[in-house]
Amino acid sequence: MSFVSDSVYPFAALCGQERMRLALVLAAIDPAIGGVLIRGEKGTAKSTAARGLAALLPRLAEGRAAPFVDLPLGATEDRVIGSIDLEAALAEGRARFQPGLLARADQGILYIDEVNLLDDHLVESILDVAASGVNRVEREGQSLVHPARITLIGTMNPEEGDLRPQLLDRFGLAVAVSGESDPAIRVALMRARESFEQDGTAFAQGWAEAQAVLAGRIVRARAALPQITLPRPMQGFIAEICRRNHVAGHRADLAIARAARAHAAWDGRDIVTAEDVTEVAPFALLHRMRGATPDLPPPPPPSEDPEESDQDGESESAPNSDGSEEQEESGAGEGDDAAPPPSDAESAEQAPGPAGDDGDVQSIGTPFTPRPLGSEPRDALLRTGSGRRARSLSASRQGRMVASTPLRERDDIAFDATLRAAAPHQLRRRDEGPGLAIRIRPEDIREKRRERRVGSFLLFVVDGSGSMGAHRRMVETKAAILSLLLDAYQKRDRVAMVVFRGTGAETVLPPTGSVERAARLLADLPVGGRTPLSAGLVEAARLLDRVGRRDPATRPLVLVLTDGRANAGLGGGPPHEEALRLAAALGQRFAAARFIVIDTEPPGLIRLDLAGRLAAALAAPCLRTEDLRAEDLRAEDLVHFAKEFQP
Amino acid sequence: MSLIDPLRPLYPFAAIVGQERLKTALILNVIDPSLSGVLIRGEKGTAKSTAVRALAALLPDIIVVEGCPFQSDPDDPKAMSSEVRARVAEGESLPTVTRRVRVVELPISATEDRVVGTLDLEHALTEGKKRIEPGLLAAAHRGILYVDEVNLLDDHVVDVLLDSAAMGVNTIEREGISVSHPARFTLIGTMNPEEGELRPQLLDRFGLCVQVEGLAVPEQRVEVIKRRAAFEADPESFGLGWAKETEALRVRIAAAIARRPRLVATDAILLDIAHRCLATGVDGHRADIVMLKTAKALAAWAGRDEVIAADLDEAQTLVLPHRQRRRPFEDVFRPDAA
DSSP states (O other): OGGGGGGOOOGGGOOSOHHHHHHHHHHHHOGGGOOEEEEEOTTSSHHHHHHHHGGGSOOOTTSSOOOEEEOOTTOOHHHHHEEEOHHHHHHHSSOOEEEOHHHHTTTSEEEETTGGGSOHHHHHHHHHHHHHSEEEEEETTEEEEEEOOOEEEEEEOGGGOOOOHHHHHTSSEEEEEOOOOOHHHHHHHHHHHHHHHHOHHHHHHHTHHHHHHHHHHHHHHHHHGGGOBOOHHHHHHHHHHHHHTTOOSSHHHHHHHHHHHHHHHHTTOSBOOHHHHHHHHHHHHTTTSSSSSOOOOOOOOTTSOHHHHHHHHHHOOSOOHHHHHHHHHHHHHHHTTSOOOOTTHHHHHTOOSOOOTTOEEOOOOOOOOBOOOOOOOOOSOOBOOOOSSEEEEBSSSOSEEEEEESOOSSOOBOHHHHHHHHGGGHHHHHTTOOOOSSOOOGGGOOEEEEEEEEOOEEEEEEEOSGGGGGGGHHHHHHHHHHHHHHHHHHTTOEEEEEEEETTEEEEEEEEESOHHHHHHHHHTOEEOSOOOHHHHHHHHHHHHHHHHHHOTTOOOEEEEEEOOOOOOOSSSSSHHHHHHHHHHHHHHHTTTSEEEEEEOOOTTSOOOOHHHHHHHHHTOOEEEGGGGBGGGTTSOOHHHHHHHHOO | OOBOOSSSOOOOGGGOOSOHHHHHHHHHHHHOGGGOEEEEEEOTTSSHHHHHHHHGGGOOEEEEETTOTTOOOTTOGGGSOHHHHHHHHTTOOOOEEEEEOOEEEOOTTOOHHHHHEEEOHHHHHHHSOOOEEEOHHHHHTTEEEEETTGGGSOHHHHHHHHHHHHHTEEEEEETTEEEEEEOOEEEEEEEOGGGOOOOHHHHHHSSEEEEEOOOOOHHHHHHHHHHHHHHHHOHHHHHHHTHHHHHHHHHHHHHHHHHGGGOBOOHHHHHHHHHHHHHHTBSSSHHHHHHHHHHHHHHHHHTOSBOOHHHHHHHHHHHSTTTBOOOTTOOSSOGGGO
16 A cells, blocks of 8 residues: 555645645644645645655554555445455355455545545545544444544545535535745746656655654654643633634534644644634634635733633724734635626616617626535436436446445346355355355345436526516526536536527527536527517427436426516417416426526516516426525525425 | 557558647657646547547557556556565566557446456456456556547546546555556547536646647648548558658657656746746646646657747647636637637
8 A cells, every 4th residue: 555655745845835734734743633624726736745744644653654545536335444354254254354444544544535526425434433533334244343543634626516514514624725826936846846756766865854854843743732731711712713603513613722732732832822723713614614714803812811802802893913814815715716797797787678689698797606406315216327416326337336235136246245245155155066166146146236426407498588688687697597507517417598589489508518508608698579488488398308208317407597577478368377377387297307487587676576476387486596696505405495395 | 448459550640631739749748658648629520539549659668567467667666566566575577578558448438447447256256366357547557548538438437537647546445355556647538528528627637738620721631531541442551651751750759758858947947837827827736847848848859958938838838728717618728818
């Protein structure tokens, strides 16, 4: 396993990225901090730093180096948790436990690169073990408990989708990294990398002394840790920080307290100061709060009583210099997420009303993070397809093997599990006559249970009529669609788009995996003309039919974005009533599909709530574009919303 | 294993009409395999696959430990499997063979266990012992891993590719097996952007990216048809007809490979790189490092001993477009990006 040890970039040679290095060092000083999650854009030395840390860990009591265990994304559960040793079972005819990666990582680091891509189920088991320090194995008739005191380090790029909040919360510290913007540092970085790649051994020798100094400092800090005191005012200060930032539970408090003590030890002091706390607090808050910037109250004056400083904190509005520095630093990474408002917002405002049939193209409003549409509960239905939105048991032989089962369905044999099942019986079976080295009976056979994430199919049914041109409605609507597309992109959904305007409806985007195409199309989407809602619904039905025939297991999510002011029908009575009748029929016919109506009627006017009536006819929930924004995350996610609504 | 069939005659690389940027990008990766690959974007029928397959004939020879399924390098402990390293540690002198660098094709239908490696069932059944059956990543070590339609690859397979591309090591912890072996490969992928974009993390792993388009000059198009017809009528003699050009390319590549480690880049060049990357707005620092390598490979290809600003101008067009921080869904190649 120490295969890469001679090709690891020395930790001491890292340029920049001070915060990330600090967080890792703190976790090395006190493994009880509960691990570090490094979040950041690609190519920011996340993995390099994590792997480099291994060389700095203090040696274990028995003199061997602390283990550094790499958990690959393709790992199966038996190797992570442990399972029975096949060869021993064959030779001795009895089951013996073969430890997994968790046992190997005891008293060391378990490192997961791209932890957000690892199977949720595995992440959960690992976090459980990391939190309790013991691994309890109950499988294949084996029952065993072994210590697993591990420091978990995970890296992830949020562009690839985030970890679930419950999992995020269980990492002790998190740190956001971004690229260095100082050209001089970038030059130094290129030079260092150049000489490392030219001659790794010489490079390592050049940094050996600096490495030894760092390692020595970590050893001393770890030894000093039990003597570090956390004064009462500081305890109050930590509690106030957590209260202000609305972090649930006590994990953040504990993590700040531990990290602050480790920081004091790192600095060679024996008492925790307010500087220690403000320095480490963002690490514990970043992944546990909703906003981007932690709100740090001013620290209490050292001599004062905690209650009093609590009140100080509330009345004080200007944070002290330490606090504001922290805020700037941790805010910098997120700052560019907030896109500026579209520059032509005003020009769109000036173009109200129907613009005739040639159409008027409105810009796309500022996109936002939509609330999660995904995470529908797993069901037992086997599906084909690929994506990230929902987890599903896989019907094909693709997907990640998550476990094995004695049920025979698909001839997808889990050889290892089969052999393990057969192994304990071999001595006896060998006496029964000549044959292969391993005698397998039908009852031994195990099949793979594979799981893969399947993307959903998102169908946008968009009102492109003239009334959408007024009051920047189309700008807002486009922003809503774009935001949903962004989400769809991360989850690898397939998307399609139907637009109705003027005299009819059209599938402007047939079902595709190219969300980019959808976005490009969106930018050029014109508005103008009447509102043939019925035609839009009919076109949507045609498309759903086609998709359903191709893949009957798909459960489409249909988003109807309209103000509901139908004024052009198909000749079946008043346009609005006709549309409602069609909507009811549509909802019944595609029972597996989930519908959501997004009301684009601007607030403030006399609301006609026509979209609400459309939603009622579809038995669908009705949301407003502003409801989609992630800030309103308090409600259950959109799909759950839709499911609850639809019996 | 779907290796490129060595018996089937390949269309000669030198005979490909036009597509100079594509050809340069591929050759640069042969000169410096640590550039870690090329992503070729473009419509169907633009000689993407032909060029990659043809590249196989230009690749240099490497020395590998005989019979080692992981293509261990007898001279570099970093590129050895743990088994071979144990043999070296015991003082065994290893039998070696010299062979051409391989192009291993990864079909998009490949399952994760075939890519990573899995339990050798036959061995387990007949001998009662565990042994790994190496996957495509083992076969591709020190060679080229080619993925046609890389954007259609199953997500799980992309995950394991990213994992081993990150450190050049493939760690197998599955189905009772626990092995890690070196897996450094040049990843070459082709894609048609109409069918969906690549995941950002995977996109960044490709050192270079080129956009190929159909040829616009009618004479060139005629030439393509003529050569193709001649090749199909008689591949052997077509190949012989281009033997001289092919050999010249091989010699020039070998010279560039020898020259590259000696190349120097001044601080001014490095600063220029940093400024260009910052001005473009890239994520992280991989762009800087890859651009330096690309510029060096370009200088080596041109037969110079020093990197000059003109190398950066060219390197920039290969390294930066796909790394530019985009607004969501912006095209990788925007009309104004050139």
